[in-house]
Amino acid sequence: MQYHTPATFGDAVAIASGAEGVTRFLAGGTDVLVQLRSDLVEPDNLIDIKRVPGASDITKNPDGSWTLGVAATGAEMSEHAELGRDWPGLVEAMDLIGSTQVQGRATLTGNLCNGSPAADSVPAMFAAGVTVSVTGPDGMRQVPVEQIPAGPGKTNLAKGELISAVHVPARRAGGGDAYLRFIPRTEMDIAVVGCGVNLALNGDTITEARVALGAVAPTVVMVPDAAAAIVGTTLDDAALAKLSEAAAAACNPIDDKRGTIAFRTHVAGVLARRVARIAYDRAKG
Amino acid sequence: MSKIHVTTTINGDEVEFLCDPRETMLDVLRDRLGLTGAKEGCGTGDCGACSVTVDDRLVCSCLMLGAEAEGKEIATVEGIATEEKLHPLQKRFIEYAALQCGVCTPGILVAAKNLLERNPDPTETEVRYWLAGNLCRCTGYDKIIRAVMDTAAEMREAS
Ligand SMILES: Cc1cc2nc3c(=O)[nH]c(=O)nc-3n(C[C@H](O)[C@H](O)[C@H](O)COP(=O)(O)OP(=O)(O)OC[C@H]3O[C@@H](n4cnc5c(N)ncnc54)[C@H](O)[C@@H]3O)c2cc1C
Ligand code: FES
Numbered sequence: 001m002q003y004h005t006p007a008t009f010g011d012a013v014a015i016a017s018g019a020e021g022v023t024r025f026l027a028g029g030t031d032v033l034v035q036l037r038s039d040l041v042e043p044d045n046l047i048d049i050k051r052v053p054g055a056s057d058i059t060k061n062p063d064g065s066w067t068l069g070v071a072a073t074g075a076e077m078s079e080h081a082e083l084g085r086d087w088p089g090l091v092e093a094m095d096l097i098g099s100t101q102v103q104g105r106a107t108l109t110g111n112l113c114n115g116s117p118a119a120d121s122v123p124a125m126f127a128a129g130v131t132v133s134v135t136g137p138d139g140m141r142q143v144p145v146e147q148i149p150a151g152p153g154k155t156n157l158a159k160g161e162l163i164s165a166v167h168v169p170a171r172r173a174g175g176g177d178a179y180l181r182f183i184p185r186t187e188m189d190i191a192v193v194g195c196g197v198n199l200a201l202n203g204d205t206i207t208e209a210r211v212a213l214g215a216v217a218p219t220v221v222m223v224p225d226a227a228a229a230i231v232g233t234t235l236d237d238a239a240l241a242k243l244s245e246a247a248a249a250a251c252n253p254i255d256d257k258r259g260t261i262a263f264r265t266h267v268a269g270v271l272a273r274r275v276a277r278i279a280y281d282r283a284k285g
Numbered sequence: 286m287s288k289i290h291v292t293t294t295i296n297g298d299e300v301e302f303l304c305d306p307r308e309t310m311l312d313v314l315r316d317r318l319g320l321t322g323a324k325e326g327c328g329t330g331d332c333g334a335c336s337v338t339v340d341d342r343l344v345c346s347c348l349m350l351g352a353e354a355e356g357k358e359i360a361t362v363e364g365i366a367t368e369e370k371l372h373p374l375q376k377r378f379i380e381y382a383a384l385q386c387g388v389c390t391p392g393i394l395v396a397a398k399n400l401l402e403r404n405p406d407p408t409e410t411e412v413r414y415w416l417a418g419n420l421c422r423c424t425g426y427d428k429i430i431r432a433v434m435d436t437a438a439e440m441r442e443a444s
């Protein structure tokens with residue numbers, strides 16, 4: 001294995017483009033190192049992106065949107081009070097990942113690019129409408145985060161491409177987001193179902209909503225029907241029932257030791273209601 | 286395989302070492318530098334026995350490459366006491382018998398010290414969450430939590 005420490009994303013792309021065999025990028029290493037040590041994946045080339053200047057920065061832009069560096073850790077996100085006020089759901093989803101020690105290293109981009117359908121921050125990023133800068137041999141493009149996951153352990157990034165920044169939209173007045181997951185323990189476990197909701201209100205009425213589910217399909221999924229079920233409502237009982245139904249209908253889960261298909265499908269509906277309620281209360285302020 | 290030359294600071298001392306690119310910081314500490322305080326409980330980030338701080342940030346040294354230490358400040362359990370004096374946390378751990386086999390103890394001391402530097406007055410819930418990634422098979426945690434809470438109170442009084 002060759003270990004590289006490029007000083008720019010351009011250099012990282014050049015190394016990745018020319019590399020033979022298996023290439024991995026190293027952000028926090030909390031997936032890469034586990035896979036390396038358990039002999040699941042030994043990269044031929046490991047490209048550490050943490051020495052790129054600014055890679056750990058968390059910046060609020062003049063228009064209220066946020067640019068998060070790809071090496072910014074969960075701990076740094078949680079310590080950023082203003083980010084937490086704008087995007088409490090995104091920050092709480094990231095904060096659920098692992099222990100204090102794991103938080104000291106883990107990143108949003110690593111969570112996304114590791115490609116787990118149960119990745120906790122990913123439904124929250126989907127719901128928030130996050131976009132990412134993809135830098136590759138042909139330059140840079142900005143793509144919605146939903147276009148990155150391709151299946152368990154797989155992304156749609158091409159050879160030589162990496163994510164160079166994470167963009168979170170501005171939080172407008174009357175908006176709120178939330179994330180919850182179900183796990184059999186209270187800490188340190190993998191989501192059986194995860195759900196992220198982001199919504200905007202006009203008075204008491206929901207004008208926009210985005211709902212995403214994790215761990216119920218080969219990738220994290222957007223559930224437009226669940227969003228449609230609550231837009232135009234005040235999140236009354238009828239709307240919540242429709243939301244649950246739509247969330248359950250979007251499930252295509254696996255049966256495993258953590259949960260059966262029937263259980264995951266049921267929990268998706270329950271979580272969607274709870275998360276929507278929290279997001280709604282946050283939006284009301 | 287060519288080795289990587291790394292210059293870093295460990296417990297305040299400048300240290301240089303050569304390591305294989307696959308080697309973790311934990312391997313480097315234990316096998317190259319003879320700092321065997323950090324333990325390998327799992328090697329996969331689950332147990333916290335290998336906890337160290339890197340630029341004051343608590344991490345699992347089993348999930349970090351030795352090569353990543355370049356230019357960083359690392360602190361391990363070996364740096365907690367001075368020649369003649371134990372750290373208040375260490376004294377309380379002994380006094381309360383907050384350890385049995387002791388495998389988890391170095392990681393818990395490093396983690397607890399880092400918490401108290403950030404938050405001198407944590408609630409019990411905050412201490413429990415902070416240490417959730419430090420597993421102990423022996424003590425049942427209660428003595429550990431009490432030792433940390435009482436050390437925090439003692440250090441607040443002293444300052
Ligand atoms: C004890 C423990 C508990 C955990 N608990 C959880 C949990 O509760 N929920 C959860 O979702 N996850 C959990 N994880 C998994 C892991 O911590 C997360 O997925 C984390 O967010 C990964 O981020 P990282 O920066 O460490 O990624 P890394 O390990 O550095 O990288 C992960 C993947 O992303 C790719 N990558 C990294 N950066 C880029 C980039 N800029 N561009 C393109 N590709 C990139 C790498 O090539 C690699 O394939 C846990 C892990 C451990 C060890
Ligand atoms: S040995 Fe590092 S967490 Fe267990």
Ligand code: FES
Binds near residue numbers: 389390422
């Ligand atoms: S004292 Fe034995 S593991 Fe904690």
